[in-house]
Amino acid sequence: MPQRFRIALTVRRLAGAALIATLIAALAGCAAPPAPHGFRGAPLTVYAAGDIADCRYRMPESSGAAATAWLVEAGLAAHPGARVLTLGDHTYPVGTPAEFSDCYEPTWGRFRERTLPTPGNHEYYTPGAPGYYAYFGATAVPEQDGYYSVQLGKWHVISLNSTLRGARADAQLAWLKDDLARHPALCTLAFWHHPRYSSGGHAGNAFMAPLWQALADGGVDLALAGHDHDYERFAPQDAHGVRDDARGMRQFVVGTGGAWLTPMRFAADNSEARNNFSLGVLRLDLFDNGYTWEFLAVASETDPGVAAYTDRGATPCH
Structure with a gap:
């Protein structure tokens, strides 16, 4: 692991054993804080990001994907039951099998067996996304156009293919x-590539409205997307994008998995946190009746003394 890539954590000036204990905890993968009040059960930890591997300008071992992969790998080592959700655009520029084998495999491929994927538009720049489906195999459910659902602990988790159009959509x-009718879970998470709402350069995606409506009607708590190469957290919103803290669905955009970062527009309605200057991954701890989140940032290569961006919080399921 090149020294310029490390977990970006702000460490207080502590002495002796206290400093050592802090550093060990950081390198062990940012161990979870005590469960927030009212949350039940041992959490299942998830690491999520999209827009990952681009080796056109760097070798895999010095790429942005290598830096974020180290964050994830450290977390997985500390939490043997943890999983990874990838939010599309796994490779650049066109998702060929060679890009997966030569760029993704040496970085995020190290934890392929613990990964639940969803495809993005760059996979389909090669017609039919053969690189994606061959690489992830049965996990990507190619016979069903790449959408599927699984159970992770008490959480029902749904992967959607946001590139589909027409009859396939x-x-x-x-x-x-x-699927939502057959799995009426207290806590449900859905993930895909194109965000319904975004302050990023691509802006929101109106074609996602029918899926968003179905998810909101089904009581889904948490939505993850990529596509815009930035990080953004929204307040819970209803089926029409109106803030609803009691019953709404919270969306995160996590397009910070390793590819170049891109400019942001003016803040979209209900946007609560935004960052387009740090690669990183979103860590979620999924409790039986709620979740905590924390954005884990890669340190700046050009100015490692700058405190890392972070965003964290907790929300109960509804």
Whole structure:
């Protein structure tokens, strides 16, 4: 691991054994704080990001994907049951099998067996996304256009393919409504590539409205997306994008998995936190009745003395 890549944590000036204990905890993968008041059960930890591996200008071992992979790998070592959610655009520029084998595999491929993926638009720049489906195999559910659901602890987790259009998109929507009806969990998470709402350069994606409506109607708590190469957290919103702290769905955009970062527009409605200057991953601790989040940033290569960006909080399921 090159020294210029390290976990970006702000460490207080502590002496002796206290300093050593702090550093060990950081290198062990940012151990979770005590459960927030009212949360139940041992949490299942998830690491999530999209827009990951681009080796056009750097070798894999010195790429942004290598830096974020080290964050994830450290977390997985500390939490053997933890999983990884990838939010699309795994490789650049066009998602070929060679990009997966030569750029993604040496970095995020190290934890492929613990990864639940979803495809992005760059995978489909090679028609049919053969690189993506060959690399992830049965996990990507190619026979069903890449959408599926699984159970992680008490959480129902849904992966959607936001690149589908026409009849194939209609089939996914019908499947989603049926899946939500058959799995009425207290806590549900959905993830895909194109965000419904975003302050990033691509802005929001109106074609996601039917899926967002179905997810909101189904009581989904948490939504993750990528596509814009930045980090953004939204307040809980209802089916029409109106803030609803009691019953709304919170969306995170986490397009900071290793590819170049991009400019942001003016803040979208209900945007609560934004950052487009730090690569990193989102850590979620999924309790039986709620979740905590923390953005884990890669340190700046050009100015490692600058305190790392972070964003953290907790929300109960509804």
